Amino acid sequence: MTEVLVIGAGLAGLAAAVSAAESGARVTLCEKRSEIGGSTVLSAGLSAFAGTEEQAAAGIADSTELLRHDLLETGLHRNDPALVDAYCAHQLDTYRWLRGLGVEYGKVHAASGQSVPRSHPTDTRVLVRTLLERALSRGAVFLPDTRAHRLIVEDGAVRGVLTEEGERLRADAVVLASGGFSRNPELLTRFAPQMERALRGGAAGSTGDGLLMAWKAGAGVIDTPYVKGTFGIHPDPDGAEGGTGVLAIYKGAIAVNRNGRRFVDESLPYKAVGDACLAQPDGIAFQVFDAQVMDRADPSVPIYDFAARVGNGLLLRARTLDELAGLIGVPADALRETVAAYNAAIAGRAPDEQGRTTLSGGVGTPVPITTAPFYAHPSTAVVLATYCGLTIDPSMRVLDVFGEVIDGLYAAGELVGGLHGAGYVTGTSIGKAAIFGRVAGLAASGAREERP
Ligand SMILES: Cc1cc2nc3c(=O)[nH]c(=O)nc-3n(C[C@H](O)[C@H](O)[C@H](O)COP(=O)(O)OP(=O)(O)OC[C@H]3O[C@@H](n4cnc5c(N)ncnc54)[C@H](O)[C@@H]3O)c2cc1C
Missing domain, CATH: 3.90.700.10 (Succinate dehydrogenase/fumarate reductase flavoprotein, catalytic domain)
Incomplete structure (x- = not known):
């Protein structure tokens, strides 16, 4: 039986698949399109990390504390502080982990919400390819053209997904990493009516599938008033x-x-x-x-x-x-x-x-x-992205509308809310996908070991 099932092969899903596979789990990664990368490969590719080698080389003094300050100030302190702490606690590890896998970053520059230059550009196509190759080399199974349709829930715990073709993919833990909903007009009208006059960007696959599946299982949703163009x-x-x-x-x-x-x-x-x-x-x-x-x-x-x-x-x-x-x-x-x-x-x-x-x-x-x-x-x-989404705890476990853990269900990347609060710091969507994806993969594989 597959132990960790990851839904979506954008940055969050790929990071989750690699970290789960590296920690010894049997991993299956399913992607509804034939191509990997989702919005990640359309993006400007800027990641917000603090205290990096690229910053040091450019003489930029930065720290995790300053990053934390910027996230909270830009988010008008409406962020979930536990998620801000989780981003800060894992950002440098994740940066080093990606560098260790061969990911390269270019010249750092300043952008919105950053007290010091902190936007690390990278070639996102190389990034996602590198992660997929790593996941495969660690034994992960990749299923392109496979759309997760519904969660399989047994005795209140998530135990896999039913695909659009009716196949049952069973797992001890499911990581939802299916991106945002900027390409789903109905969900945008429901959750972000303030954006009615805006154009819609993001990848074609950003239709909120994971949000809807988790919602049906009782998940909470947070930060919808703060979707911005x-x-x-x-x-x-x-x-x-x-x-x-x-x-x-x-x-x-x-x-x-x-x-x-x-x-x-x-x-x-x-x-x-x-x-x-x-x-x-x-x-x-x-x-x-x-x-x-x-x-x-x-x-x-x-x-x-x-x-x-x-x-x-x-x-x-x-x-x-x-x-x-x-x-x-x-x-x-x-x-x-x-x-x-x-x-x-x-x-x-x-x-x-x-x-x-x-x-x-x-x-x-x-x-x-x-x-x-x-x-x-x-x-x-x-x-370009929908910054709101599922309620999660710092281990990326999805929380229901009462704040209780939904057993077996994890989420990462654009479909989770709580990190940005009322305002977005440039680079923290790509950052969130990499950092939270990696944490979700680690936690989901750990959860497998905790079970009898
Ligand atoms: C033009 C543009 C510029 C941007 N620039 C930046 C930037 O510089 N810095 C920054 O931080 N952010 C930026 N963003 C936002 C950022 O790119 C995204 O928020 C981030 O890449 C999302 O990563 P993800 O892995 O969560 O989702 P995605 O990369 O969108 O991946 C989700 C994947 O899940 C798949 N999927 C969806 N539903 C299913 C299903 N039911 N079953 C199976 N698979 C499914 C999708 O097809 C997709 O491949 C930008 C966005 C755009 C569009």
Whole structure:
């Protein structure tokens, strides 16, 4: 009999499969699609770890304590402190474990919610392939094109799953790692109506299957009010957009609505700017900037690769602000006034109407918008991940609506809630998938040994 059954071959499921197999369990990993990787391989691949070799090499002083502080502050202390502690307790071990398996990280950079640069980029396709090979080398069985449909529950304990084809896969413990629900419109409407006007990203397999299966078994769900969209994606749903959009605002652009007026302090985290954008007419904004900001573009970082977007028609260019206003359909006099007021505020002649004092998150000096050509990037918010989900304890055991353990059921990755609280620190979704996936695999294999 299979001892640990893992559902979903994204980062969380693969980490769980490897750690369970490494601890001696017989592991079966099932994935509903033919390809592995889920949202993990669509992502920007940034992991939030603290105290790493890459940070030390760049002279960045970081610590688990500072990471803990950032998680709680960004989450407005609505996080489950036990899960924040679990993330912090296992993050460095998990980073070293991944490095030990051959995973490599690039140059660390700063992002939303991070007091110091803490985003560790990696090639996520290599990451998932490395983990799958490791799991297979440790004897795990991989079943692609196998969709878990229902949990098998016996005497209140989860003992496997029934697949969509009607096969019974029995196990002592099941680890649900089937990702979020950003591609399930019905669940989004139910749990995150605040995102109704946002676009939907994430992998095609992110349809909330694990959430529904666990829900039927009595699992609790937490953090649904905090599902947020990421600002910067082009609003044309049929356009060339696939990833995260651009954040010219963090290089000096302003964001204006259809009336040509600013509506937010553009230096705020991109989720907060996303919320503000969705509240504007048609849920649309335009990132407006000039040649000086274009000079700060960085083709190696997708969110700062502005020039490529002129070529594919996503970024509009004009010789004057009036011409730009015509291209994006906002009143020219309003846009002119808005830019003039912003430039006056930067020059110190008046306080900024939106309270902006920096480029991004307290760092960098805003620049005036004066130099032709001028650019506008139509932008809205996209739900890339659903940060809420199942209630779990620090061993990744799923808790029911009364906070009691559901025997035999574990969960990790995007489908669990409680870690982020009211706000998301960049890199903690990939981080959560790796760290909690690994812990879930260890705990699920340990649970097997505890049974008579
Ligand atoms: C464009 C984009 C950029 C992002 N950038 C970042 C970033 O830089 N940093 C960060 O921290 N986060 C980022 N995220 C979020 C992050 O990628 C995800 O939250 C994380 O990868 C989720 O990992 P996971 O293993 O839980 O789920 P996934 O990687 O989605 O894997 C879940 C797997 O389960 C499978 N599955 C689903 N249902 C079933 C079923 N019933 N039976 C069997 N298999 C099933 C799916 O097909 C899928 O393969 C980004 C997301 C997107 C879309």
